[in-house]
Amino acid sequence: MKHRNHAVPLSENKHLLRWVEKMAELSKPAAIHWMDGAEEERDRPYAGMIANGTLIKLNQKLWPGCYYARSDAGDVARVESRTFICSLSRIARDQ
Secondary structure: OOOOOOOOOOOOOHHHHHHHHHHHHHHOOOOOOOOOOOHHHHHHHHHHHHHOOOEEEOOOOOOOOOEEEOOOOOOOOOOHHHOOOOOOOOOOOOO
16 A cells, blocks of 8 residues: 655645645644545544544434534634524424
């Protein structure tokens, strides 16, 4: 199995690369990891987020491949009155 450098972009799309560059300027990440979409590659960061409680795996029989994601409760940038949920439906599902 060939290992690639995950810091090297997988795209040559100049608009995408500039957008990522702008977001990096704003957020100052420690690193940028380009993912190719493979399940194995996706599972690595998921495992870390599950381990630290950021992601919670939902009932896989009812919602296969779905997780509940949450940010740090001390995140002062989160303001409930300015939080919006985007959905295909106007009605929230309790299932």
